[in-house]
Amino acid sequence: MASSALISDTESWKDLRAHVEEINKTHLRDLMNNTNRCQSMMVEFDGILIDYSRQRATLDTLNKLFSLAEAARVKEKIIRMFNGEHINSTENRSVLHVALRAPRDAVINSDGKNVVPEVWHVLDKIRDFSERVRSGAWVGATGKTLKDVVAVGIGGSFLGPLFVHTALQTEAEASECARGRQLRFLANVDPIDVARNITGLNPETTLVVVVSKTFTTAETMLNARTMREWISSALGPQAVAKHMVAVSTNLKLVEQFGIDPNNAFAFWDWVGGRYSVCSAVGVLPLSLQYGFSIVEKFLKGASSVDQHFLSAPFEKNIPVLLGLLSVWNVSFLGYPARAILPYSQALEKLAPHIQQVSMESNGKGVSIDGVPLPYQTGEIDFGEPGTNGQHSFYQLIHQGRVIPCDFIGVVKSQQPIYLKDEVVNNHDELMSNFFAQPDALAYGKTPEQLQKENIPEDLVSHKTFSGNRPSLSILLPSLNAYNIGQLLAIYEHRVAVQGFVWCINSFDQWGVELGKSLATQVRKQLHASRKKGESVEGFNFSTKTLITRYLEASADVPSDPSTLLPNI
Ligand SMILES: O=P(O)(O)OC[C@H]1O[C@H](O)[C@H](O)[C@@H](O)[C@@H]1O
Numbered sequence: 129m130a131s132s133a134l135i136s137d138t139e140s141w142k143d144l145r146a147h148v149e150e151i152n153k154t155h156l157r158d159l160m161n162n163t164n165r166c167q168s169m170m171v172e173f174d175g176i177l178i179d180y181s182r183q184r185a186t187l188d189t190l191n192k193l194f195s196l197a198e199a200a201r202v203k204e205k206i207i208r209m210f211n212g213e214h215i216n217s218t219e220n221r222s223v224l225h226v227a228l229r230a231p232r233d234a235v236i237n238s239d240g241k242n243v244v245p246e247v248w249h250v251l252d253k254i255r256d257f258s259e260r261v262r263s264g265a266w267v268g269a270t271g272k273t274l275k276d277v278v279a280v281g282i283g284g285s286f287l288g289p290l291f292v293h294t295a296l297q298t299e300a301e302a303s304e305c306a307r308g309r310q311l312r313f314l315a316n317v318d319p320i321d322v323a324r325n326i327t328g329l330n331p332e333t334t335l336v337v338v339v340s341k342t343f344t345t346a347e348t349m350l351n352a353r354t355m356r357e358w359i360s361s362a363l364g365p366q367a368v369a370k371h372m373v374a375v376s377t378n379l380k381l382v383e384q385f386g387i388d389p390n391n392a393f394a395f396w397d398w399v400g401g402r403y404s405v406c407s408a409v410g411v412l413p414l415s416l417q418y419g420f421s422i423v424e425k426f427l428k429g430a431s432s433v434d435q436h437f438l439s440a441p442f443e444k445n446i447p448v449l450l451g452l453l454s455v456w457n458v459s460f461l462g463y464p465a466r467a468i469l470p471y472s473q474a475l476e477k478l479a480p481h482i483q484q485v486s487m488e489s490n491g492k493g494v495s496i497d498g499v500p501l502p503y504q505t506g507e508i509d510f511g512e513p514g515t516n517g518q519h520s521f522y523q524l525i526h527q528g529r530v531i532p533c534d535f536i537g538v539v540k541s542q543q544p545i546y547l548k549d550e551v552v553n554n555h556d557e558l559m560s561n562f563f564a565q566p567d568a569l570a571y572g573k574t575p576e577q578l579q580k581e582n583i584p585e586d587l588v589s590h591k592t593f594s595g596n597r598p599s600l601s602i603l604l605p606s607l608n609a610y611n612i613g614q615l616l617a618i619y620e621h622r623v624a625v626q627g628f629v630w631c632i633n634s635f636d637q638w639g640v641e642l643g644k645s646l647a648t649q650v651r652k653q654l655h656a657s658r659k660k661g662e663s664v665e666g667f668n669f670s671t672k673t674l675i676t677r678y679l680e681a682s683a684d685v686p687s688d689p690s691t692l693l694p695n696i
Pocket residue numbers: 282283284285339340341342343344345348401402488637640
């Protein structure tokens with residue numbers, strides 16, 4: 129395919145378009161009867177079992193998707209990514225989050241230089257620092273051990289670490305290592321988030337980790353200044369050196385902020401924000417909370433999937449298969465959304481994290497060459513743990529819109545409970561739902577079945593389930609640091625595969641800029657109005673009216689305030 133030609137102009141794409149008609153003649157009820165088909169639609173790697181037999185696809189569909197992958201040069205693009213080529217062309221950068229979890233002796237080049245030694249240099253520094261803090265060798269300004277950590281950051285500097293932290297919190301080994309310690313995340317610029325984070329914390333025993341790739345993100349920098357004030361107003365300005373450290377690619381700005389460069393943990397421009405949880409962004413706060421050896425297991429799990437992604441043939445390659453099936457659902461079957469439904473409360477922050485990984489990566493309108501696309505890219509991701517979601521939005525999934533679902537289950541619970549005299553144990557109860565929901569979606573319930581059950585005629589249509597609703601099931605052996613790393617890497621690479629097929633740049637995010645610059649204009653206005661009483665100018669009627677109302681109704685806000693921090 130010539131670089132400016134669109135993937136939708138290829139024969140493979142057109143073939144899949146035509147194939148939809150064939151698939152529309154099938155029903156999952158019947159497809160599921162074909163054991164050979166179902167058997168070929170299971171794939172296993174490193175303890176993880178994926179069952180995609182409930183996708184609205186046949187083996188023929190898969191072959192056609194493999195042809196599409198070939199037309200889109202997916203294999204070549206994967207290799208180019210691992211080789212450190214500048215596949216993020218609009219920012220002229222490599223995309224090398226795989227190097228963050230590569231073994232110490234691996235060689236991964238960016239711009240002719242092996243980056244793995246730098247990665248391990250920072251990892252070793254984190255191991256050393258986190259051990260000193262955890263052991264009490266590094267203490268706060270008043271000599272007390274720092275047992276609590278507030279990680280200040282937003283977007284990719286927040287969601288991945290929050291996901292992993294939430295998943296580890298109830299894991300036996302990790303929770304033992306975290307005994308007596310707390311890790312909190314301050315993300316939103318809303319002062320309420322500051323209040324929530326500092327409530328119950330003592331500055332004397334708190335370490336603040338400012339996490340920002342750029343060190344310019346408005347929200348993070350204001351929150352960092354707020355936390356600096358919280359520390360210095362309680363302990364004096366000299367305490368900042370002992371109570372604040374940073375993670376960034378911009379070490380110059382870290383120093384300007386007043387953080388000792390020795391206490392700054394670097395990462396690199398070849399790590400995208402939403403792919404940065406395996407850099408110091410996640411590794412530092414998580415190591416402070418759980419110890420480096422737990423976090424190293426997480427990195428190993430991700431690395432295992434990296435190797436699989438690079439080397440497994442496409443028919444057995446989990447991220448490739450899942451990525452291609454997502455493209456099938458979005459671009460051919462026309463399903464714009466995807467539900468991420470982990471049957472594990474520990475995975476409650478998976479969906480919010482994948483929302484950024486997937487939607488910021490693939491929500492694009494032009495090809496990587498800048499050509500407007502005649503097809504939609506990306507999907508609308510949302511999700512909640514089961515069974516909570518079942519009592520909330522599943523109604524729509526069963527009888528309303530068709531939303532392909534990812535069901536994620538775990539064989540061994542992190543926290544088993546057995547009650548004498550119960551029919552099943554608590555985890556089996558949860559898993560009963562995990563196994564039942566995909567079949568309910570796939571098979572549905574026909575009017576004939578309802579009539580046999582003597583359902584009153586006027587209720588038959590209400591109680592009918594059309595079925596034929598696709599899902600896939602991911603079964604993890606357990607949920608420890610290693611498995612969490614595997615799961616993360618599967619989703620990261622799946623998103624990349626989708627972007628490779630759609631021929632977009634999944635690694636830039638220009639769409640977040642416009643809102644930021646308009647906020648700058650509003651910020652200037654609020655400042656001028658509050659300080660100098662200037663009237664609101666330069667906005668459309670609607671925005672002007674709203675801002676004016678806001679200012680008038682909050683006229684009691686002091687124009688030259690003295691410092692006020694939350695006090696709850
Ligand atoms: O880590 P930072 O530089 O503070 O960036 C935080 C976030 O900022 C923006 O919203 C970007 O779109 C995100 O991709 C990024 O993760």
